[in-house]
Amino acid sequence: MTAVATPPTTASPAAATRDERPAVVRRRVAVLAALALVAVLVYQFAMVTGSWSYAMDLRLRQVGALVVVGVATGVATLLFQTVANSRILTPGVMGYDSLFVLVQTLLVWVFGSAVVVDLDVRVRFLLDAGVMTAFGLLLFRWVFRRNSRDLFVLVLVGVVLGTLFTSLTLFASRLLSPSDYLTLQDLTFASFNTVDPRLLSITAAITVVAIAAAVPLLRRLDVVALGHDTAVTLGVDYHRVVNQTLAVVTVLVAASTALVGPLVFVGLIVANIARQVLPTYRHRTLALGAALAGVIVTVGGQFVASRLLDFTTTLTVCVNLVGGLYFVWLLLREVSP
Amino acid sequence: MTARTPLVSSRARDARLLAAAAGVLAVASVLSLFVGVVNVAPWSLFQPDTDAYRALVIARIPRLLALLLAGSSMAVAGVIMQQVTRNRFVSPSTAGTVESAVLGIVLATIWLPGAPLMARMLVAIATSLLGTFLFLQLLRRIRTADSIVVPLVGLMFGAVVSAIAAFIAYHYDLLQLVDTWTTGSFSRVLRGRYEPLYAVVAGLLLAYVYAARFTVVGMGERFAVNLGVHYRRIVNLGLAIAAITTAIVVVVVGAIPFLGLIVPNVVAMWLGDNVRRTLPITALAGAGFVLVCDVIGRVIRHPYEIAVGTIAGVIGCVVFLVLILRARAPRTS
Numbered sequence: 001m002t003a004v005a006t007p008p009t010t011a012s013p014a015a016a017t018r019d020e021r022p023a024v025v026r027r028r029v030a031v032l033a034a035l036a037l038v039a040v041l042v043y044q045f046a047m048v049t050g051s052w053s054y055a056m057d058l059r060l061r062q063v064g065a066l067v068v069v070g071v072a073t074g075v076a077t078l079l080f081q082t083v084a085n086s087r088i089l090t091p092g093v094m095g096y097d098s099l100f101v102l103v104q105t106l107l108v109w110v111f112g113s114a115v116v117v118d119l120d121v122r123v124r125f126l127l128d129a130g131v132m133t134a135f136g137l138l139l140f141r142w143v144f145r146r147n148s149r150d151l152f153v154l155v156l157v158g159v160v161l162g163t164l165f166t167s168l169t170l171f172a173s174r175l176l177s178p179s180d181y182l183t184l185q186d187l188t189f190a191s192f193n194t195v196d197p198r199l200l201s202i203t204a205a206i207t208v209v210a211i212a213a214a215v216p217l218l219r220r221l222d223v224v225a226l227g228h229d230t231a232v233t234l235g236v237d238y239h240r241v242v243n244q245t246l247a248v249v250t251v252l253v254a255a256s257t258a259l260v261g262p263l264v265f266v267g268l269i270v271a272n273i274a275r276q277v278l279p280t281y282r283h284r285t286l287a288l289g290a291a292l293a294g295v296i297v298t299v300g301g302q303f304v305a306s307r308l309l310d311f312t313t314t315l316t317v318c319v320n321l322v323g324g325l326y327f328v329w330l331l332l333r334e335v336s337p
Numbered sequence: 338m339t340a341r342t343p344l345v346s347s348r349a350r351d352a353r354l355l356a357a358a359a360g361v362l363a364v365a366s367v368l369s370l371f372v373g374v375v376n377v378a379p380w381s382l383f384q385p386d387t388d389a390y391r392a393l394v395i396a397r398i399p400r401l402l403a404l405l406l407a408g409s410s411m412a413v414a415g416v417i418m419q420q421v422t423r424n425r426f427v428s429p430s431t432a433g434t435v436e437s438a439v440l441g442i443v444l445a446t447i448w449l450p451g452a453p454l455m456a457r458m459l460v461a462i463a464t465s466l467l468g469t470f471l472f473l474q475l476l477r478r479i480r481t482a483d484s485i486v487v488p489l490v491g492l493m494f495g496a497v498v499s500a501i502a503a504f505i506a507y508h509y510d511l512l513q514l515v516d517t518w519t520t521g522s523f524s525r526v527l528r529g530r531y532e533p534l535y536a537v538v539a540g541l542l543l544a545y546v547y548a549a550r551f552t553v554v555g556m557g558e559r560f561a562v563n564l565g566v567h568y569r570r571i572v573n574l575g576l577a578i579a580a581i582t583t584a585i586v587v588v589v590v591g592a593i594p595f596l597g598l599i600v601p602n603v604v605a606m607w608l609g610d611n612v613r614r615t616l617p618i619t620a621l622a623g624a625g626f627v628l629v630c631d632v633i634g635r636v637i638r639h640p641y642e643i644a645v646g647t648i649a650g651v652i653g654c655v656v657f658l659v660l661i662l663r664a665r666a667p668r669t670s
Binding site: 152153155156157159160161163164166167168170171174175317318320321324325327328331332335 | 475478479485486488489490492493494496497500501503504507520594637638641643644647648650651654655657658661662
C-alpha cells in the first residue's frame with residue numbers, strides 16, 4: 001500500500017482478496033459500533049457529581065453535538081477522499097471549515113450585527129450553509145477541473161486557501177465596528193461545552209437528510225473510486241456523481257462547523273481509521289465505519305480531554321497536534337521510495 | 338533556474354534600476370510619515386514641544402525604520418532559504434521557522450517572566466534555529482523531485498509546532514499573546530521598544546557578502562563543491578541567518594506571513610537567480626511591500642488600524658496561489 005494517492009488501491013488485487021472475507025468486515029463494524037456505543041454511554045453517565053438531572057440534560061446536548069460532528073465529519077471526509085482520489089485530501093485540509101467561518105463573518109459585515117442577531121439561529125444556519133454550498137461548489141469545481149491530476153498542487157492550493165480564508169476572516173472582522181465584532185465572536189465561538197439546542201436539532205436533521213441523500217450515491221462511488229475512465233466505461237455519470245457528492249460533503253461540513261467550529265484534522269484521522277480497519281471497497285460499509293469512528297474519536301476524545309485530563313477546550317489543539325503529525329507522516333510515506 | 342541574461346551593460350541597467358527603486362521607496366517612506374491619526378506637517382520636525390513633533394520622533398520615524406528593516410530582512414531571509422534548499426517555495430512562513438520562533442517566545446515568557454526583550458529574543462533565536470534545522474532534516478528525507486511537496490511538509494510542520502505552542506500557551510493563559518506574535522503589527526513600535534531590530538542589519542550585510550556563494554549552492558551540491566564552495570557550511574550559514582533574522586523580527590513586531598516567499602519569487606521571475614544581483618532589489622521590494630501593507634492598514638479603517646500581518650496574509654496567500662498555479666501551468670496545458 002505505497003500509493004496513498006489512489007484509493008483505487010482498495011480495488012487492487014491484494015485488497016480484493018482481503019475483501020473475500022466479509023465476515024471480518026462485519027465483525028469489525030460490530031466492534032466499531034460497540035466502541036461508539038460504549039463511548040456515548042460512558043460520556044453520558046460516568047462521573048456525575050452534583051445534580052443528576054442537570055448533568056443529564058447538559059451531557060445529552062453535548063453528546064448529541066459530538067455525535068453529529070463525528071458522523072458528519074467522518075462521512076463527509078470519506079466521500080471527499082474518494083472523489084478527490086486521495087487519502088490525504090480532506091475537506092478540512094482543503095479549507096472548507098475556514099470558508100464557513102468566513103461566510104459568517106461576511107454576513108455580519110454585509111448585513112450588520114443587528115439583522116444577523118435577530119435572525120433565528122436556524123435561519124442563519126440555512127443562510128450560511130446555502131452561501132457556502134454555492135461558493136464552495138464553484139470554487140472546488142474550478143480547482144478540481146484545473147489540476148485534476150496533480151495531487152500535491154491540489155493539497156497545497158487547499159492549504160493556502162484555508163489560510164487565505166482565515167486571513168480574510170481576520171481582515172473582515174477588523175473592519176467591523178466593536179459591537180458587530182462582539183456579536184461575531186459570539187456567533188463563531190462554538191464549542192462542545194455550550195450547545196444551542198435549536199442549532200443542534202437543525203444540524204442533526206440536516207446531517208440525517210444529507211446522509212440519506214448520499215445513500216444512493218454510495219454504490220456509484222464504489223465505481224467512481226476506480227477512476228474517471230473506468231467509471232465512465234461502466235456506465236456511471238462520473239461528473240454528476242462527483243458534483244452531487246461535493247454538495248453532500250459541503251452540507252455536512254457546514255453542519256459540523258456550525259456546531260463546534262473548524263476541526264481541521266478530525267476528518268483526516270477518522271476516515272483513514274475507517275479505511276485502515278475495514279478491508280473493503282464498498283462505500284456503504286466504509287461510510288458506516290467512518291461515521292462510527294467519528295463518534296468514537298469525538299466523544300471518546302472529548303471524554304478523555306475534559307473529564308480525565310481536565311483540559312476542557314484543548315481538544316482542538318490536541319487533534320491538531322496528532323492530526324498534523326499524522327498528515328506529515330502520510331505525506332512522507334507518500335513521497336519516500 | 339531561468340535567469341534572463343541581458344545582452345548589454347547589465348551592470349549599468351541594474352544600477353539604474355536600483356537607484357530608481359531606492360528613490361521610489363525613499364519618497365514613499367517620507368510620505369508615510371504623514372499618514373496617521375495625529376496630523377503632522379513636514380515643518381513639525383523643527384518645532385519641538387509640539388504634539389506633532391513628538392508623534393514624529395516617538396512613533397512615526399521609529400515605525401518607518403522598523404518596517405523598512407523588517408521588510409527588507411524578511412525578504413532577504415526568504416531568498417537565502419530558497420537558494421540553499423533549492424526550492425522556490427521555502428520561506429520562513431513555509432518551513433516552520435516563524436512558528437518555532439513563536440514557540441520560543443511562549444517558552445521564554447513562561448520560564449523567564451519579566452526578563453528583558455533580549456533574553457526572550459535569545460530563546461526565540463534558539464528555537465527558531467532548532468525548528469529550521471529540524472525542517473532541513475525532514476527535507477533530506479523527501480526523495481522526490483516534486484517541488485510542491487516541500488512547502489506542504491513545511492506548512493504542516495509549522496502547524497504542528499504552533500499546535501505545541503498553543504497547547505503550552507493555553508495552560509498558562511497566554512493564547513491571546515500568541516495571536517499578537519503570529520500577526521505582525523507596527524502599532525506597538527515606539528522609540529525605545531524596537532531598537533533590537535537593528536541587529537538584522539548584520540544579517541543583511543552577511544547575506545550580501547556571501548551572496549555569490551548562495552547562488553553557487555543553489556546550483557546543486559556537486560556543482561558547488563566543484564567550484565570549491567564548502568556546501569554544507571554555506572547551507573547551514575544561510576539557514577542560520579534566515580532563522581535568526583526571522584526570530585528577531587517576530588519578537589519585535591510579529592510575523593509578516595508569506596513576505597519571504599512572495600517578494601523573492603516575484604523579483605526572481607523578473608531578474609533571475611543571481612543572488613548578488615537580486616539581493617539589493619529584493620531587500621528594497623520587501624521593505625516597499627511592508628510599507629504599502631502598513632499604509633493600507635492605517636488608511637482603510639481610519640482612525641483605527643489593521644495589523645500589517647493581516648493585510649500581508651491576504652495579499653500573500655493570493656500571490657502564493659498564483660505562484661503555485663503558474664509553476665504547474667506549463668505541465669498541464
